[in-house]
Amino acid sequence: MTGSEIRRSMPLFPIGTVMQLTDLTARQIRYYEEHQLISPARTDGNRRLFSLNDIDVLLEIKDLIDQGVNxxxxxxxxxxxxxxxxxxxxxxxxxxxxxxxxxxxxxxxxxxxxxxxxxxxxxxxxxxxxxxxxx
Amino acid sequence: MTGSEIRRSMPLFPIGTVMQLTDLTARQIRYYEEHQLISPARTDGNRRLFSLNDIDVLLEIKDLIDQGVNxxxxxxxxxxxxxxxxxxxxxxxxxxxxxxxxxxxxxxxxxxxxxxxxxxxxxxxxxxxxxxxxx
DNA sequence: ACACTATGTTAGATTTTATAACATAATTTT
DNA sequence: AAAATTATGTTATAAAATCTAACATAGTGT
Incomplete structure (x- = not known):
């Protein structure tokens, strides 16, 4: 695995930051996780931590949804x-x-x-x- | 300002993530802010949000402290x-x-x-x- | 010996996030 | 058309994370 791959999959962002970055609601983000489109890591206290890859996927999902894909x-x-x-x-x-x-x-x-x-x-x-x- | 400069100064990380990334305690990070070595942004609810630049600075501080600089x-x-x-x-x-x-x-x-x-x-x-x- | 520095610790308040349940507009199926 | 399903909103309640402020303290410098 390369360094950038590691960096891109490092769990860093709480859901609030991801909401701002993607313009998705928390409900949507959790829903997409429920459907296994992403698998964010968790803190010891069970908070989700998203990676840059997760954010990419979410942006991709958003695009597709905007284009009417279910x-x-x-x-x-x-x-x-x-x-x-x-x-x-x-x-x-x-x-x-x-x-x-x-x-x-x-x-x-x-x-x-x-x-x-x-x-x-x-x-x-x-x-x-x-x-x-x-x- | 270039795109990467914007990205590097975008407020993204809560203090918990920064603690892990830098191996500094919350107390230390807040102390360094008190001394104006960093100026993290704040959420509406007053929580700190750190940028990549902030993290760089914190790592630099850590290095210097490890080398005995006050x-x-x-x-x-x-x-x-x-x-x-x-x-x-x-x-x-x-x-x-x-x-x-x-x-x-x-x-x-x-x-x-x-x-x-x-x-x-x-x-x-x-x-x-x-x-x-x-x- | 005394003041100062840098950090630890604790307490109480506030914010953020979690899960779960119910609600609902829009779409699909029957 | 009626019924079911989908994708998301909303609300309630609990737990986790963070905030400020105050006090404590080991180590440094004078």
Whole structure:
């Protein structure tokens, strides 16, 4: 996880601040939590603490609501987005794996070459000081 | 004022959050406010709301205190820093003014050139379509 | 030894937030 | 059209967080 991801998910804001920042009522914010669109952290005393990510999501919800999308629609949209994000990271992992594989192949070839060079040097000029190639 | 400056001075955090973020007690934070090292905003109900800048200052104070500097010293340091910042912006303004002046001179020269070009064209070849130079 | 500094602690008042229940306009379903 | 559902408002009550102010105190500086 990167530093900015940590910062964006750090629980910092009480509901009052979030209300001002998002122009949503406390009732709305709690309602969206009830529907699991956000999961703010809690203080020891059970007060909600929202992260920057939570606020982003709330602003997104607000936009969609303003555009007439209902809760079911929003849930679906979020679900799809999450799937997208998931497959995206999976693709990235797969690509990384492929890259790692071909790296491995490169290394294999390199090894072969080195061995060949060794043989060549030994058999032809009897010098055998491969290490020169690695300085 | 830039966008990030606005963001950094936006009153967002209640004292509890600031306590956790800075590892200072409420008593300490209020004490530093009493000594005008910070000036957090207030809610309608008189609760303090701190900005990111406030938190930076508090962390700076904490550092200095950990290094054994007392309040008087911290005040002096902050005072000096503020003076520095002020003279710095003044220098910037002065430089800008100088640049603006020489810009003005450049424009003056350019104007002269244009007028000359106009005269030249009119008197010699009778075409006078200066506007070509400005496309 | 004495005054001052920086912080702790406590008390009582006020504000903010929590949950839960009931109310309701707007929309959807039957 | 009537009934059900949805998204939000409103209200009541309890608990948590914060406020100011006062007093306490260990450590510093003179």
């Amino acid at each position: 809760m079911a629609g929003i849930k679906q949209l979020f679900f799809v987005k999450e799937q997208q994000a998931l497959t995206e990271t999976m693709n990235k992992q797969a690509e990384k794996a492929r890259r790692d594989l071909s790296d491995e192949e490169i290394r294999k070839l390199l090894r072969k070459e080195i061995v060949q060079a060794g043989r060549f040097n030994r058999s032809s000029s009897r010098q055998g000081n491969i290490h020169r190639f690695f300085h | 309040m008087a010293g911290i005040k002096q340091l902050f005072f000096v820093k503020e003076q520095q910042a002020l003279t710095e912006t003044m220098n910037k303004q002065a430089e800008k003014a100088r640049r603006d002046l020489s810009d003005e001179e450049i424009r003056k020269l350019l104007r002269k050139e244009i007028v000359q070009a106009g005269r030249f064209n009119r008197s010699s070849s009778r075409q006078g379509n200066i506007h070509r130079f400005f496309h």
